[in-house]
Amino acid sequence: MNEELVYLYGFSTRKQMYLDNLLGIVSEQTENKVSIAIVLIHDGVIGTSQSGTIPSLLDKLLSLSVSVFAMTPDLLARGIEPNTVDPRIKCIEYDELVDILAQTPKVASWM
Amino acid sequence: MNEELVYLYGFSTRKQMYLDNLLGIVSEQTENKVSIAIVLIHDGVIGTSQSGTIPSLLDKLLSLSVSVFAMTPDLLARGIEPNTVDPRIKCIEYDELVDILAQTPKVASWM
Amino acid sequence: MQILAITIYSKKIYFVNMVVFTFVVCAEPYKFEALDTMLNLGQAILKKGHQILGIYFYGSGVYSAKRDIKLSSSMRDLPKRLENFIEGNNMELFACSTWMNFTGLKPEQLIENASQVGLGDLSKWMAESDRVIVFGPGG
Amino acid sequence: MQILAITIYSKKIYFVNMVVFTFVVCAEPYKFEALDTMLNLGQAILKKGHQILGIYFYGSGVYSAKRDIKLSSSMRDLPKRLENFIEGNNMELFACSTWMNFTGLKPEQLIENASQVGLGDLSKWMAESDRVIVFGPGG
Amino acid sequence: MVKSVIILCEDSPIGKNSAIEAIRMGAGIMAVGDLEECKIIFMGDSVYFLSKYFNPEKVNMDVPSNIFRMMELSDLDVYVLDSALEIAGIKQSDLVEFDNVKVASNKEISRFILEADITYRY
Amino acid sequence: MVKSVIILCEDSPIGKNSAIEAIRMGAGIMAVGDLEECKIIFMGDSVYFLSKYFNPEKVNMDVPSNIFRMMELSDLDVYVLDSALEIAGIKQSDLVEFDNVKVASNKEISRFILEADITYRY
Numbered sequence: 001m002n003e004e005l006v007y008l009y010g011f012s013t014r015k016q017m018y019l020d021n022l023l024g025i026v027s028e029q030t031e032n033k034v035s036i037a038i039v040l041i042h043d044g045v046i047g048t049s050q051s052g053t054i055p056s057l058l059d060k061l062l063s064l065s066v067s068v069f070a071m072t073p074d075l076l077a078r079g080i081e082p083n084t085v086d087p088r089i090k091c092i093e094y095d096e097l098v099d100i101l102a103q104t105p106k107v108a109s110w111m
Numbered sequence: 112m113n114e115e116l117v118y119l120y121g122f123s124t125r126k127q128m129y130l131d132n133l134l135g136i137v138s139e140q141t142e143n144k145v146s147i148a149i150v151l152i153h154d155g156v157i158g159t160s161q162s163g164t165i166p167s168l169l170d171k172l173l174s175l176s177v178s179v180f181a182m183t184p185d186l187l188a189r190g191i192e193p194n195t196v197d198p199r200i201k202c203i204e205y206d207e208l209v210d211i212l213a214q215t216p217k218v219a220s221w222m
Numbered sequence: 223m224q225i226l227a228i229t230i231y232s233k234k235i236y237f238v239n240m241v242v243f244t245f246v247v248c249a250e251p252y253k254f255e256a257l258d259t260m261l262n263l264g265q266a267i268l269k270k271g272h273q274i275l276g277i278y279f280y281g282s283g284v285y286s287a288k289r290d291i292k293l294s295s296s297m298r299d300l301p302k303r304l305e306n307f308i309e310g311n312n313m314e315l316f317a318c319s320t321w322m323n324f325t326g327l328k329p330e331q332l333i334e335n336a337s338q339v340g341l342g343d344l345s346k347w348m349a350e351s352d353r354v355i356v357f358g359p360g361g
Numbered sequence: 362m363q364i365l366a367i368t369i370y371s372k373k374i375y376f377v378n379m380v381v382f383t384f385v386v387c388a389e390p391y392k393f394e395a396l397d398t399m400l401n402l403g404q405a406i407l408k409k410g411h412q413i414l415g416i417y418f419y420g421s422g423v424y425s426a427k428r429d430i431k432l433s434s435s436m437r438d439l440p441k442r443l444e445n446f447i448e449g450n451n452m453e454l455f456a457c458s459t460w461m462n463f464t465g466l467k468p469e470q471l472i473e474n475a476s477q478v479g480l481g482d483l484s485k486w487m488a489e490s491d492r493v494i495v496f497g498p499g500g
Numbered sequence: 501m502v503k504s505v506i507i508l509c510e511d512s513p514i515g516k517n518s519a520i521e522a523i524r525m526g527a528g529i530m531a532v533g534d535l536e537e538c539k540i541i542f543m544g545d546s547v548y549f550l551s552k553y554f555n556p557e558k559v560n561m562d563v564p565s566n567i568f569r570m571m572e573l574s575d576l577d578v579y580v581l582d583s584a585l586e587i588a589g590i591k592q593s594d595l596v597e598f599d600n601v602k603v604a605s606n607k608e609i610s611r612f613i614l615e616a617d618i619t620y621r622y
Numbered sequence: 623m624v625k626s627v628i629i630l631c632e633d634s635p636i637g638k639n640s641a642i643e644a645i646r647m648g649a650g651i652m653a654v655g656d657l658e659e660c661k662i663i664f665m666g667d668s669v670y671f672l673s674k675y676f677n678p679e680k681v682n683m684d685v686p687s688n689i690f691r692m693m694e695l696s697d698l699d700v701y702v703l704d705s706a707l708e709i710a711g712i713k714q715s716d717l718v719e720f721d722n723v724k725v726a727s728n729k730e731i732s733r734f735i736l737e738a739d740i741t742y743r744y
Contacts, residue, residue, distance in 0.1 A: 010492070011711060012512055012545050016127035016588075018632055021665050024705075030733035042394055043515035046545055052589025073401070077561065079553030080646070084514065094405035098535050101492055102380040102411060106742035109495040111395075119355070123634055125709075129510055134545050135583075139610035154637035157667055163711025169607060173237055184262070188636050188683065190675030195711065205266035212353055213241040213272060219619035220356040220675050222256075222589070248521075248622065250389070252423055252463060253498065256740050258683055281521055282392055282421070291465035296688040316403060320524070326430035326470075341528025348502040348618070350536035356620035359499015359518060360393065360638070361512075387643075389743065392517050397561055420643055435566040459646070480650025485626040488656035491693070495742035498640060499516070500633075 001038040003067060006029025006104040008052040010042035021062050022026070022110060030064050037104060039097060040070040040089070042111055048075070049084045062088040071097065114178060117215040121222025124169040131135070133221060134172050141175050148215060150208060151181040151200070152222055153156040159186070160195045165173035173199040182208065226271040234343045241272045244351040246344065247283040251300045254360035257286045263305055263355070268311055275351055276314035277304075278344045284325055289333040306331045308319050316343055365410040380399045380411045385483070386422040390439045393460050395500035396425045398439045400442055402494070407450055414490055415453035416443075418475040423464055428472040444472045455482055504537040505529065506619040508614055510540040512555060513549035520549075528572035538574075541609055543581040547570065550580050552596050568604050572598060573614050578610070579604040626649065626659040628734055628741040634669035636678060642671075642689050644744040649696035661695075661738065663731055665703040669710050672702050674718050694720060700735070701726040 011018045022038075029036055038061070047055045047056060062068055066088070072091045075082050082111050084090040092100075102106060117123070118137070122129045132200075136185045140147055151159060158166045161183050171199060173179055186193050193202040203211075245264065264274055265274040278321040280286050289301050308315045315336040317327070322338045329338050349352050363379040367497045384403065388395040401463070403413055418426050428440050447454045454475040468477050487493050507526055519542070526538045547586060548554055549564070557563055574591065578601045585592070591605055591614035604612075613619050629648055635641035641664070644701055650662045670676055671686070693700060700723045707714070707725065714725055726734075735741050 001633045009499075010515075012128070012515070014128045016376070017123070017666055021630075021632060024728050025539060025735060029736060032732075034736060039697055043399060043512040043545065046512060046548075046588075054151050054589045071557045072515070076558040077554075077556050078512070078548040079550070079551035079555060079562045079590075079594075081553070089725065095409060096400060098401065098409045098411065099377065099407045101382075101406075102377055102409070106736070106741075107492050107494060108628075108735060108743075109493075109497070110741075110743045111497055121358075121637075123637070125667060126730075128521075128544055128647060132510060133608045136610045136613060139606055140614060143610075144618075145614060153259060153729070154667065157634060157710075159642075160711045164709045185682045187680040188676075188678050189634070189670040189675035190712075191670070192675070205262060206270060208237065208263065209266045209270045209272065212236055212243075212267075212355070213270070216353060217617065217619075218353050219506075219613060220354075220358070220685040221619075221621045222356075222358055225381075250421055254500075255637055255681065255683065258681055262682060279524065281517070282389055282424075285421075285424070285464065286467055292462035296463075296684060296686070297463075298682065298684050310441065321583075323431035324436075326427055341525060341533075342532035344417075345532050345534040346527035348505065348529065351502055353620045354502055354596070354620070356618075356622075358621050359516070359521070361393075361516065385742070394515055394559065394561065397559055400705075401560060418690035419647065420639070425679075431578070435562060437560065437562050447702050480647060481654035484656040487627065487651065490654055493624055493740045493742070495740075495744075496637070497743050500638065500641070 003035045003104045005106040005108060006037040006039060006100055007108045007110050008039050008041050009044040012043040013055045016057060019057045023057055026066060027059065027064060030066055034090045037067045037069065039100065039101060045070045045078065045080065048081050048086055048089055050086055051084045054086060060092035062086060073104060114146045114215045116217040116219060117150060117211055118219045118221050119150050119152050120155040123154040124158035124166045127168060130168045134168055138175060141177055148178040148180065148211060151197060152185060156177045156181045156191065158188065159185065159197055159200055161189050161197055162195045165197060173197060186212040227255040241275045241352045242350065243267055244347045245274065245277045246354065246355045246356040247279050248253050248281040248358050249360035250282040256357035256360060257300055260357055261307055263336060264307060271312060279317040284321045285316045286329055287315060287332050287336045288327060289331060290355055291352055294356050301333050305326060308335055380491045381489065381491045382406055382411060382413045383486045384416045385493065385495040386416060386418050386425055386495050387420040388499035389421040389424040395496035395499060396439055399496055400446055403433065403446060413452050414486050417456060418456040421459055423460045423466055424458045424470050426454060426475045427466060433494060440472050447474055503535060503615040504616045505535060506541060506616040507620065509540065509546035510544035510621065512558065513523050515524045515615040515622050516559065518622050519546050523571050525622065526576045527570040530574045530576060539577045539579060539612055541579050543584045547580050547584045547590060550596050550601055551590050551594050553594065568598065570619060571600065576600060579609065581606065581609060620622040623741035624739040625657060626738045627657060628738040630741065630743040631668035632740055632743065636681065636683065640744050641668050642686060645689050645693050647744065648739045649692040650697060653698045655675050657729040659700045661701060665706045668734065669702050669706045669712060671720050672723055673712050673716050675716065691720045692705050693722065698722060701731065702726065703731060
């Protein structure tokens with residue numbers, strides 16, 4: 001919980017194009033040992049469940065040394081059970097999101 | 112020019128998800144010897160130029176026995192030179208689109 | 223059916239019948255290109271002698287039928303283009319009454335000759351049309 | 362800076378300072394979820410004791426600040442929620458004047474306590490904020 | 501002369517209003533009796549709409565019970581693409597229980613589109 | 623306190639108004655003098671906007687000369703991702719000729735985002 005930058009990513013990870021761009025940038029940033037958090041919000045939570053197919057680009061993102069979160073309310077709204085979410089993702093509530101936003105100096109809104 | 116069904120496809124072929132769905136359906140329809148036309152319109156013309164990278168799903172679509180058209184005005188508006196478009200695609204003007212729409216009994220608007 | 227033209231393509235002869243179109247537009251203007259393409263395609267359809275029964279605006283497409291907007295001088299005037307298009311070609315323009323409510327648009331805010339109706343009128347048009355072209359909500 | 366709380370996480374102690382937020386909303390209501398999330402996140406931010414300077418509506422986001430819409434009984438009343446949110450928490454709501462013009466929205470059609478301003482006011486807010494969260498145009 | 505209509509949905513039902521509007525539109529055009537048939541096809545991310553666990557209240561959005569009632573009362577046939585359900589991890593037993601909601605294969609949906617007079621994506 | 627801003631564009635400049643609005647917004651927030659810096663980054667399908675062959679008049683849409691003037695007159699730095707240009711098949715010599723339009727690598731853009739106070743996608 002001492003990341004320098006947090007991304008709020010709000011697009012279905014099954015829409016390849018946008019995730020491609022995020023992945024390219026975050027890969028580069030983590031290579032330089034910058035500590036990054038990514039919060040999957042809105043349709044960004046789609047594709048995170050192990051009950052279904054996890055898109056390969058999301059899998060790549062999860063293999064980087066970044067902290068990845070998913071918004072529990074967004075999961076539940078879509079009927080996705082947080083228990084089934086890939087264990088590399090931490091499911092969080094709005095009050096935890098607020099703490100992340102307050103404690104991370106920089107926010108990138110990608111939604 | 113005696114297709115049974117014409118699709119008007121209006122999304123960037125670099126947005127994988129939508130093209131996936133179209134490809135699945137059209138593949139099935141052509142297997143059953145149905146004659147299909149696809150008109151790439153709006154952002155659907157993106158990805159057609161051999162000067163750039165042709166998305167692999169578009170390439171798959173072009174390898175099916177379907178007639179694929181691209182709207183010349185949409186290409187030119189985006190600065191894509193019709194001469195560079197994959198030769199499996201026929202570039203057409205609005206008046207040719209009207210003929211296709213008038214002569215093909217069924218239209219699917221995917222845009 | 224009225225025969226409009228005979229065209230020859232790939233050594234075959236085609237008789238082009240007069241075809242009746244209906245348009246449905248579901249995206250807002252200036253953000254997505256749906257309305258622009260509808261106008262471009264509409265002009266080409268009429269030029270070839272086919273008919274357009276009308277244009278139905280659904281969802282945030284209803285914003286496309288609003289008059290009295292203030293544009294900068296370099297921007298195309300879409301409400302005016304639309305007004306000219308339907309007036310010059312004697313066709314109807316309907317905005318979905320449900321979405322007029324959801325957006326708070328009033329009938330008097332619509333462009334010249336446009337009116338609000340329910341989806342029943344769209345189905346009537348569909349049943350009278352040979353082709354229906356739908357410009358989706360965009361995005 | 363005002364310290365709001367001390368939290369312990371992974372055996373480390375964190376001092377939580379009061380953080381000042383600004384929101385920007387660029388999508389229309391009922392079509393995209395931007396406005397809903399803004400309200401959810403906004404409530405959570407205030408509950409934790411942080412501050413929100415204001416909400417700026419840009420692009421077709423300006424439709425979100427319109428009052429006087431007619432919803433069906435099963436629909437959430439977003440203009441009312443927004444009105445309650447800014448009124449109960451003493452914050453400002455601005456709609457971009459350029460986009461008010463492009464959409465033909467009039468200041469008197471905006472919800473209670475909302476007003477139209479230029480982008481200069483947004484940059485002033487940005488300069489006074491610790492965090493700016495932007496809800497994009499959607500799609 | 502159009503008699504049968506197909507509406508396609510591909511987008512997430514929370515992120516965008518497409519699923520709800522496809523049904524509202526389908527029910528609306530079927531109400532008067534000018535058309536004979538309307539099928540709504542859910543594929544891609546839209547399939548979450550038909551999960552019995554779909555719960556927009558979790559993000560303070562509208563419960564779709566009214567929309568489902570519209571769907572039931574009208575003569576809409578709602579189909580959901582089997583492979584899209586699999587990708588989303590939704591089992592058939594997880595689907596909302598309505599008589600007019602059925603699972604269909606890509607083969608069937610491809611045929612539906614060929615049979616219908618018009619098809620459009622909302 | 624925010625002093626520097628980055629706006630990201632990913633969408634096609636004809637299909638959606640994102641490219642134009644990103645510049646309008648960037649120019650607008652830089653006009654008053656509260657902020658020190660604003661960079662606009664074009665990637666994905668948005669890069670067609672910066673091709674010198676970009677020509678919206680072909681579909682009867684607005685010529686972006688006003689928007690380009692806005693871009694020039696304000697202190698905006700406009701960057702375009704090199705790999706996105708390559709995918710689109712746009713050579714550097716095909717780019718509009720403005721002093722404030724520059725090609726940047728993924729490495730550079732990644733650094734810009736780290737350096738800026740806030741980043742957002744329009």
